[in-house]
Amino acid sequence: MEWKPRTELGKMVAQGAITLDEIFTHGKKIKEAEIVDRLIPNLQSDIIFIGGSPGKGGGIKRTPTRRTTRMHRSGRRYRTSAMVVIGNGDGYFGIGKSVAVENRVAIAKATENAKLNIIPVKRGCGSWECVCGSGHTIPVQIEGKSGSVRVQLFPAPKGVGLCVNNEAKKMMRLAGIKDLWTKRYGESRSRSNYAMAVFDAFKRMNRLRLDSRTPAKVAEKNYEEIEEEAE
Numbered sequence: 221m222e223w224k225p226r227t228e229l230g231k232m233v234a235q236g237a238i239t240l241d242e243i244f245t246h247g248k249k250i251k252e253a254e255i256v257d258r259l260i261p262n263l264q265s266d267i268i269f270i271g272g273s274p275g276k277g278g279g280i281k282r283t284p285t286r287r288t289t290r291m292h293r294s295g296r297r298y299r300t301s302a303m304v305v306i307g308n309g310d311g312y313f314g315i316g317k318s319v320a321v322e323n324r325v326a327i328a329k330a331t332e333n334a335k336l337n338i339i340p341v342k343r344g345c346g347s348w349e350c351v352c353g354s355g356h357t358i359p360v361q362i363e364g365k366s367g368s369v370r371v372q373l374f375p376a377p378k379g380v381g382l383c384v385n386n387e388a389k390k391m392m393r394l395a396g397i398k399d400l401w402t403k404r405y406g407e408s409r410s411r412s413n414y415a416m417a418v419f420d421a422f423k424r425m426n427r428l429r430l431d432s433r434t435p436a437k438v439a440e441k442n443y444e445e446i447e448e449e450a451e
C-alpha cells in the first residue's frame with residue numbers, strides 16, 4: 221500500500237530529505253507510524269507479556285495480553301490490552317500500549333503507538349569495572365518511574381549479559397543494549413508499569429547532557445534537576 225504522508229515531517233521523510241538522527245536532533249515529533257517504517261526498514265517488534273492467569277499448580281502464567289471484564293446490562297464485556305516494543309536492535313526503540321475488543325487489534329494498535337513513541341538509545345560504557353569505551357551498556361546509572369514502580373538501571377561490564385527480567389530483556393535486545401543490571405522498587409506485579417519505568421529511564425537519559433565520560437555523580441545531580449523541572 222502506498223503511503224500518502226499527512227504531516228510536513230512525513231512529506232520530508234517520503235522525499236528522503238531527513239534522517240532519523242536529524243528528526244531527533246531537531247526535536248521533531250513523529251505523528252505517522254509510516255515515518256518509522258520508512259526510516260527503519262528492518263524494524264522488529266516483540267510483545268511484552270502484561271497478562272496473567274492462574275497457572276496449573278499455583279503461580280501465575282504470563283500471557284501476552286491482559287483481559288479485563290466489565291459488567292454491562294446485557295452481560296459481561298471483555299476488552300484486551302496489549303503492550304508492544306519495537307526497535308532496530310541498534311540504538312532506537314519504542315514502546316506502546318493499546319486496548320481493543322480483539323487481541324489482534326490491540327496488538328496492531330500497540331505496535332503503531334510504539335512507533336510513535338520511538339526514541340534514540342544512549343549507549344556507552346559507564347561501568348567502572350570495564351571502561352572499554354564501546355556502546356554495549358548505558359553510559360551512566362539512571363532511574364525511571366511509572367505508577368508505583370521505580371527502577372534503577374546500572375551500567376554492567378562486557379559479558380555480564382542482561383540481568384533483568386524477561387520482558388526487559390525483550391526491550392533491551394530491540395534497543396541494542398547487551399549488558400545491564402537493574403534494581404526495582406515498589407509494586408512488583410505490574411509488568412506494564414515495570415516496562416514503562418525502564419522506558420522512562422531511557423527517556424530521562426536523553427535529557428541528560430552527557431560528555432563522553434560523565435562521572436556518575438554528575439549524572440545523579442542532573443537527574444535531580446530534571447525531577448524538579450517535571451514538578
Ligand SMILES: [Zn+2]
Pocket residue numbers: 345347350351352353354356377378
Ligand atoms: Zn565496557
